[in-house]
Amino acid sequence: MVNLLLNVVSRILFSTADTVWHTLTLTYIFTWDTTLVLLNTISFPKRKGKLIAPGKLGHGGNWPEWHPPVEGDSRSPCPALNAMANHGILPRDGKNIPFTVLNRKIRETYNFSPTFCLYVPLYMARLLGRSYTYGTLDLNDIAVHNGIEHDASLFRHDTFLSPGGDQGKPCPDLVDGFFDCVHGDKVTVDDLARYSEIRRTDSRRKNGQFTLSTFHKLFASSNCATLIRIMGGSISDLKVWLYEERLPPNYESSTRAPWGLTMGSFQTTVLRIEAAIRAKESMDSTIGDLGGRYGLPKSELGPGGEVQREAQMGETAPLLPGKKPQTNGE
Numbered sequence: 001m002v003n004l005l006l007n008v009v010s011r012i013l014f015s016t017a018d019t020v021w022h023t024l025t026l027t028y029i030f031t032w033d034t035t036l037v038l039l040n041t042i043s044f045p046k047r048k049g050k051l052i053a054p055g056k057l058g059h060g061g062n063w064p065e066w067h068p069p070v071e072g073d074s075r076s077p078c079p080a081l082n083a084m085a086n087h088g089i090l091p092r093d094g095k096n097i098p099f100t101v102l103n104r105k106i107r108e109t110y111n112f113s114p115t116f117c118l119y120v121p122l123y124m125a126r127l128l129g130r131s132y133t134y135g136t137l138d139l140n141d142i143a144v145h146n147g148i149e150h151d152a153s154l155f156r157h158d159t160f161l162s163p164g165g166d167q168g169k170p171c172p173d174l175v176d177g178f179f180d181c182v183h184g185d186k187v188t189v190d191d192l193a194r195y196s197e198i199r200r201t202d203s204r205r206k207n208g209q210f211t212l213s214t215f216h217k218l219f220a221s222s223n224c225a226t227l228i229r230i231m232g233g234s235i236s237d238l239k240v241w242l243y244e245e246r247l248p249p250n251y252e253s254s255t256r257a258p259w260g261l262t263m264g265s266f267q268t269t270v271l272r273i274e275a276a277i278r279a280k281e282s283m284d285s286t287i288g289d290l291g292g293r294y295g296l297p298k299s300e301l302g303p304g305g306e307v308q309r310e311a312q313m314g315e316t317a318p319l320l321p322g323k324k325p326q327t328n329g330e
């Protein structure tokens with residue numbers, strides 16, 4: 001009986017201490033982030049070619065050689081981290097990566113603020129029940145479903161729909177679908193919002209185990225925001241990054257702020273994207289067919305993979321340039 005009581009009391013104490021400690025850590029990170037937002041506002045952005053100091057990896061666009069992963073390597077649903085492993089910035093096998101190293105390398109490669117670089121690996125460590133300070137992860141660990149990884153991603157099929165649940169490889173059909181949605185000569189926030197809407201509706205329709213909480217929607221839009229703020233909108237650069245998980249030639253982050261891309265700053269992009277995604281997610285919506293060729297039978301694609309037929313029209317038609325609004329069934 002005494003043992004049982006001691007056990008209960010110690011568990012309550014540990015979990016309370018953990019919650020208090022975590023709350024203090026988050027308060028510290030968010031206060032620090034706000035300070036960096038202010039510092040970035042009053043500092044001059046770094047000039048092109050000056051972001052990475054001489055002697056550091058990537059200075060002058062010199063990144064270690066790219067190799068695709070080989071059998072047995074660990075890869076994640078995140079193109080940013082996979083590209084780092086493919087270049088040997090992270091261990092090429094993607095295994096046993098200390099959270100603290102992940103923090104430092106993301107900062108050095110993509111010019112994220114130290115606050116983001118601490119927050120995300122810390123979040124991942126807690127999710128996996130590991131110590132941030134001493135723990136390690138394999139890239140594949142990041143694929144834990146409904147941790148950060150969620151349904152209706154832009155560049156990976158849902159875990160439930162992927163062969164073997166594999167989230168570690170690029171899905172060229174989804175990347176094709178994304179670029180089909182880009183109508184200008186640069187990727188824009190509107191393109192990302194439009195494709196997110198398409199992916200959400202399509203997944204909801206096809207995935208019998210579909211889930212997407214508000215929290216995961218915000219994570220999804222955060223990924224979109226990082227894509228455009230860190231990689232920029234260049235279509236050719238993004239093609240290299242998304243299809244091959246490789247850094248574009250002479251890559252240097254599009255964020256030139258001396259304190260890196262802060263969480264406070266990219267939230268403005270997150271909210272713009274999330275606000276532009278319309279909430280309509282009916283089961284019979286045809287929106288999933290509108291974004292591109294993925295999911296279409298080969299008979300409906302031309303020799304170059306282009307869509308041959310008129311896309312079906314739904315209430316989503318105003319999203320597509322040049323298409324008149326029309327309701328289903330008309």
Ligand code: HEM
Pocket residue numbers: 077078079080081102106110112120121124142143148149150151152153154155156220223224226227230231
């Ligand atoms: C420790 C750091 C990071 C972790 C743990 C992480 C984790 C993840 C996870 C779990 C996903 C899959 C989300 C989904 O299901 O759609 C993801 C996707 C993504 N991440 Fe990361 N990531 C990290 C760093 C970064 C960085 C530095 C960037 C930008 C340079 C980035 C950009 C993206 C993008 C664009 C996607 C694709 C989203 C999609 O397919 O919809 N991530 N990341």
